[in-house]
Amino acid sequence: MAVEWVCERCGLVVRVEDVDLKPTLQAHAPTTSGRIGEWAVEPVDHLRVDKGLVTTFFLGSDGKGNSLSPTQRSRMGRLKARHKRFTMADKRDQRLNEGFHDIRLLGANLGLPDHVLGDAARYLKAASDAWLPGGRMAWESLAGGAVLLACRETSFERTPAEVAEYTKTDEERVCAAARKIRSEAGLEAPVVRERAVDLVVEGLEQVGVELTLRQALELVRVADGLLDVADAVPVGPGTSRMTVAGAAVYAADRLTEGKWLIQDEVVAAVEVTLPTSKGRIATYARELVAIAERERPTAAQMVQAD
Template sequence: MYFLFEYPSSRDKKESEESPFIEERIVCPRCHSTKIIEDVDTGELVCSECGLVITKGLFLEDKDWRAFDTEEFMERARAGAPVTPTRPAYGLDTQISFSKGISQKSIQALRRTKKHVRSRKEKNVMPALFKIRAIAEQLDLPTHTVEDAAKLYRMASSAGLVKGRSMDAMVAAVIYAACRRTEVPRSLGEIASFFNLTEKEVGRSFRFLFRKLGTRIPPPKSEVYVPRICSKLKLPQSIATRAIKILKIAREVGATLGREPVGVAAAAVYLACQEAGIHRTQRELAQAASVTEVTVRNRYREFLEKVRPVLKEEDEKAAAAVVPDGASDQQK
């Protein structure tokens, strides 16, 4: 099968510089003709004037139409939404809307038919997928994290693990798991609050879900929470850098074992603020990290006992290693 295309003229080429939707011009290298024949079966481009085969075995991925403004581009575009686990049927289902020439009764009949042919499996996950997208938007989660949460929920549904259980608790569990897998700093308490659930309820569903699935969820790192806490409290970058150093030492001396990562991060930021003379209360740190004041206070006391002596020793070594210019000249 052959198609004859007359590619853009010089005027079209000039306009193409102004619009991103105009296709590039193809010219025959022998006779400079713009009348090119495309054989869609073999993928060849042939000049209709001199017969030169310009390309062999080329399958074009470009559009077979042109548009000269945004409105025309949107009207003629035939590409659909990308495949994504966050949408029913992975975004491959058909959306039936009202149109001219079709009665409302016919539209409703088509929509009823669509509901009947949709699989039971998709019907079961649809409410959860809608809730995942809604909560993820409020939590300001990136796209790859939302898709991972939807994928985990689909896995749980296929394994029959969501039947007879609270949908909110299961959705909260997969969102928390996705945040941990993609290293997005969101605490269990922060996610649970959006569902009006307790941390205990979400934690129970989380442990049940991934024990049954056999999926390994890496433990969260305290460091990933530091930038978010500092951002909420409008603290300088130097505090975040210092807090991360404190956490590194805390891990070395075993002060983080068995402790909630976000609470440890809040205590590290609080200690960094104390050292820098920046006034922030333990209540402010607790609110920024979505933990209790008691958690911040207890972790801070542990840091004073185990971390601060080591931190002070390292600071003294670093200061001794810096030799003033005058002192180095005297030694010479």
């Protein structure tokens, strides 16, 4: 992997990162005490359930390159089918393998290198181990969310809209899946939208809500603190960060002096970026207000806190 950081103004290369991510021979040495035995130098593929360390069947020819007879080909085909059922007997492993396939296709369409796809595979495997797939959180969404998180960790930045374009779901579900993986899979990963609260406040202006500069700054200050709490607890882990940011803004309005917003306005402001609903905004806003009141007995103390 070779990554360069280049100055946008003058074109000067300010940093070069060159790391060989290929597995070494030592990683595939025999596990015996004396390291005696057969060495496995086949590269590991993190985009397969068994990491690619399985038997490979060539149905066209034998080890010497001679063509197989119809009887031999039929026999090898049956062995291949049995071997596949043995290595992925669990339906969950089969679905995980399909998720890895989705990641591989996303990488091809988005022009992502192998090490980014490897990170995405690690996120998806962690989501599977945490039993996150199910209900409204489909494997396809989790695959897109895993790729989005892997991109956020590297210099190969891709927007949620770009990832969702090649995912078998929409942008809102991709963002929700990324937040669920980050919140519940026990992995350290950056948030998808760092300026979520700012985007909601900017959306309020776009939908015709008139706020003074003081009011806007006050909402951003309190809502940012609430969103940090929502990321840590977490609140609404299976929901996009934009929806929770909208709930944080609405909760901040409840916790500050004067009531400047109604739910319909906050929903419209969030939907400038992503779809949401009044039910989600109301539910998560109540949770955030309850957390704020539990940690700080009065709203005045919440407002006065730095």
